[in-house]
Amino acid sequence: MNAIINDIEIIKAKTTKINDVDFDNLKFGHVFSDHMLECNYKDGKWHAPKVVPYHPITLDPSAKIFHYGQSVFEGMKAYKDADKNVWLFRPLDNFKRLNISSKRLAIPELPENYFMDGLKALLEVDKDWIPTNEGSSLYIRPFIFASGNGFHASPADEYKFIICTAPSGAYFSGELRVLIEEKYSRSANGGVGFAKAGGNYAGQFYPTQLAIEKGYQQVIWTDDNTHEYIEEAGAMNIFVRINDTLITGPTSDRILDGITRKSIIELAKAEGIPVEVRKISVSEVVEAAKNGSLKEMFGAGTAAVISPIAGFGYKDVDYELPKLDDTYASFLKKRITDIQTNKVEDPFGWRFEVK
Amino acid sequence: MNAIINDIEIIKAKTTKINDVDFDNLKFGHVFSDHMLECNYKDGKWHAPKVVPYHPITLDPSAKIFHYGQSVFEGMKAYKDADKNVWLFRPLDNFKRLNISSKRLAIPELPENYFMDGLKALLEVDKDWIPTNEGSSLYIRPFIFASGNGFHASPADEYKFIICTAPSGAYFSGELRVLIEEKYSRSANGGVGFAKAGGNYAGQFYPTQLAIEKGYQQVIWTDDNTHEYIEEAGAMNIFVRINDTLITGPTSDRILDGITRKSIIELAKAEGIPVEVRKISVSEVVEAAKNGSLKEMFGAGTAAVISPIAGFGYKDVDYELPKLDDTYASFLKKRITDIQTNKVEDPFGWRFEVK
Ligand SMILES: Cc1ncc(COP(=O)(O)O)c(C=O)c1O
Ligand SMILES: Cc1ncc(COP(=O)(O)O)c(C=O)c1O
Numbered sequence: 001m002n003a004i005i006n007d008i009e010i011i012k013a014k015t016t017k018i019n020d021v022d023f024d025n026l027k028f029g030h031v032f033s034d035h036m037l038e039c040n041y042k043d044g045k046w047h048a049p050k051v052v053p054y055h056p057i058t059l060d061p062s063a064k065i066f067h068y069g070q071s072v073f074e075g076m077k078a079y080k081d082a083d084k085n086v087w088l089f090r091p092l093d094n095f096k097r098l099n100i101s102s103k104r105l106a107i108p109e110l111p112e113n114y115f116m117d118g119l120k121a122l123l124e125v126d127k128d129w130i131p132t133n134e135g136s137s138l139y140i141r142p143f144i145f146a147s148g149n150g151f152h153a154s155p156a157d158e159y160k161f162i163i164c165t166a167p168s169g170a171y172f173s174g175e176l177r178v179l180i181e182e183k184y185s186r187s188a189n190g191g192v193g194f195a196k197a198g199g200n201y202a203g204q205f206y207p208t209q210l211a212i213e214k215g216y217q218q219v220i221w222t223d224d225n226t227h228e229y230i231e232e233a234g235a236m237n238i239f240v241r242i243n244d245t246l247i248t249g250p251t252s253d254r255i256l257d258g259i260t261r262k263s264i265i266e267l268a269k270a271e272g273i274p275v276e277v278r279k280i281s282v283s284e285v286v287e288a289a290k291n292g293s294l295k296e297m298f299g300a301g302t303a304a305v306i307s308p309i310a311g312f313g314y315k316d317v318d319y320e321l322p323k324l325d326d327t328y329a330s331f332l333k334k335r336i337t338d339i340q341t342n343k344v345e346d347p348f349g350w351r352f353e354v355k
Numbered sequence: 356m357n358a359i360i361n362d363i364e365i366i367k368a369k370t371t372k373i374n375d376v377d378f379d380n381l382k383f384g385h386v387f388s389d390h391m392l393e394c395n396y397k398d399g400k401w402h403a404p405k406v407v408p409y410h411p412i413t414l415d416p417s418a419k420i421f422h423y424g425q426s427v428f429e430g431m432k433a434y435k436d437a438d439k440n441v442w443l444f445r446p447l448d449n450f451k452r453l454n455i456s457s458k459r460l461a462i463p464e465l466p467e468n469y470f471m472d473g474l475k476a477l478l479e480v481d482k483d484w485i486p487t488n489e490g491s492s493l494y495i496r497p498f499i500f501a502s503g504n505g506f507h508a509s510p511a512d513e514y515k516f517i518i519c520t521a522p523s524g525a526y527f528s529g530e531l532r533v534l535i536e537e538k539y540s541r542s543a544n545g546g547v548g549f550a551k552a553g554g555n556y557a558g559q560f561y562p563t564q565l566a567i568e569k570g571y572q573q574v575i576w577t578d579d580n581t582h583e584y585i586e587e588a589g590a591m592n593i594f595v596r597i598n599d600t601l602i603t604g605p606t607s608d609r610i611l612d613g614i615t616r617k618s619i620i621e622l623a624k625a626e627g628i629p630v631e632v633r634k635i636s637v638s639e640v641v642e643a644a645k646n647g648s649l650k651e652m653f654g655a656g657t658a659a660v661i662s663p664i665a666g667f668g669y670k671d672v673d674y675e676l677p678k679l680d681d682t683y684a685s686f687l688k689k690r691i692t693d694i695q696t697n698k699v700e701d702p703f704g705w706r707f708e709v710k
Contacts (some may be wrong), residue, residue, distance in 0.1 A: 029506025069553030153383025199554015
């Protein structure tokens with residue numbers, strides 16, 4: 001049963017849970033595949049990862065993850081084409097970003113082969129878990145956390161790097177309405193906002209709950225100093241279309257450098273859509289909404305792909321976006337998912353076959 | 356062997372580790388007592404806590420603590436006096452702050468009796484672990500983390516509240532030199548800096564490592580927007596003495612409302628020391644260091660008690676603090692620890708007997 005794939009040792013699960021899964025009604029990140037990749041940092045180095053059965057993790061109560069939030073993660077997807085070939089989208093960018101996040105969180109950086117070979121071996125073992133239904137995919141969650149012990153507020157001496165996968169449907173259901181935040185914020189100048197650090201997400205939950213109570217699904221974060229500039233959403237970068245120009249904010253140490261975002265910028269440029277990467281003020285968006293030049297807003301991220309925004313709230317006023325027939329959002333979503341799922345040529349070299 | 360104390364069920368450990376502990380050479384938060392308090396949030400409510408043997412925690416790899424940093428904690432100490440009576444210091448303030456932190460992190464708030472009765476029962480069971488050596492105490496770590504599962508970036512549906520204790524010596528060893536931060540920052544306006552959220556600490560590790568490489572032990576955080584105002588240190592609030600006036604910054608949504616800090620303010624006032632609670636600019640401190648009016652700087656927190664700062668670095672220049680014979684730091688440290696350890700009267704009603 002056990003084997004080696006790409007130098008990675010495989011310990012196979014004795015049974016499979018796949019027959020319990022309703023692939024036609026997948027939620028997001030709710031059921032998990034039979035295996036996971038596990039890799040430990042100990043005695044000053046990362047040790048070779050293994051594919052092992054999906055299993056619980058046992059930690060001392062003093063493990064630093066419980067106390068000091070020392071963790072980073074990534075989000076990726078695997079797609080299966082009509083010929084059952086398996087594809088990833090720009091996976092090296094996720095690997096590099098994981099190490100960028102790790103560095104900022106004082107977590108030891110991971111060797112590229114442990115990430116890439118480990119991921120490929122895991123997908124090979126669990127390839128039956130990759131959904132083929134339109135709009136579904138295998139969501140991939142690489143994460144690293146401090147498993148070393150002790151109450152001293154300092155970096156741990158042991159870490160675990162794990163990849164789990166979850167066959168998943170859409171991240172948002174229904175229309176997406178967002179609240180532009182005036183009080184709370186997501187990240188500081190000189191902080192960890194550009195990293196996919198666990199703590200960045202927990203900090204968003206409470207303000208997001210307040211927004212949900214008011215009838216929105218998401219908060220659009222603004223800069224923490226003036227709340228005048230639009231930054232990003234919970235797990236999405238934000239695009240605004242004013243007349244025919246597509247605008248998105250520049251990345252900074254407060255904003256995640258999204259792979260979907262940068263792909264959309266390139267795709268739009270290649271399609272002749274005018275694109276501006278510059279600060280977007282809330283007043284500009286409100287003004288554009290009032291005078292009718294605001295045509296679209298959408299979020300962009302691996303989990304949410306491209307999610308059109310139907311309306312936004314700001315200072316107790318709600319603004320509706322127009323309902324257009326041909327939107328940049330639907331056009332670009334089709335372009336990017338067609339590339340991801342090997343339905344069209346990939347002139348950018350983004351697609352990555354797992355074999 | 357099992358029992359009920361204060362309504363709390365006790366499951367006793369079969370053996371004790373206490374004979375392995377060298378109470379004369381305690382590090383900080385490195386060895387853990389025989390028992391812990393464990394309390395679970397499930398099906399929409401907190402269930403009665405139990406004192407159980409210190410034991411590992413088992414979680415699904417998708418538990419939200421690993422991904423989204425949803426955790427909060429507290430830091431307290433228990434002291435034993437000459438008559439073996441056990442004392443806490445302002446424990447209700449820790450309880451209240453834990454719930455303030457929880458609320459901001461979208462964690463369900465804890466009932467007061469689960470915290471207080473649970474803590475008292477735990478200390479009763481492990482009272483032999485409370486050190487009596489000068490400068491040592493039983494460090495108490497209450498913490499709550501998201502144990503519920505799923506990759507959706509939203510609050511968990513299950514949590515664990517745990518209290519562990521660790522007989523501990525001094526937090527810092529040797530002289531404390533600090534670096535006033537010009538680039539990185541700890542928290543945002545509208546963020547979670549005022550909460551004892553796990554992620555706030557991991558974000559400090561990397562800049563602190565950089566400071567350590569330069570020969571400092573700690574970073575003094577400044578505001579994220581201008582880096583002109585002194586905020587706090589890793590796990591301490593900061594006091595500055597200019598001439599005879601003791602100054603500390605006001606708390607805000609970026610700064611933890613330290614129990615040591617507010618006790619020192621009250622103690623100093625009661626002793627007739629002029630105290631100012633106001634913003635402190637870095638340039639004011641540098642200027643005072645240059646003209647000799649800067650007499651002292653110290654950090655204040657439960658773990659570090661009062662830790663005098665011997666010198667600070669700012670923009671590549673090092674400033675030495677004078678070596679005075681009678682310092683506010685040593686005077687106030689003696690006052691506060693004498694109250695904590697029941698050596699003197701407690702006119703403030705801060706001491707709390709565990710019985
Ligand atoms: C905060 C944040 N912004 C943006 C994104 C989008 O990034 P990507 O397109 O690489 O998934 C994500 C999610 O990954 C995120 O967590
Ligand atoms: C960030 C921070 N500031 C200040 C303090 C000091 O607070 P207290 O005196 O309540 O321990 C702590 C530690 O508890 C802390 O973590």
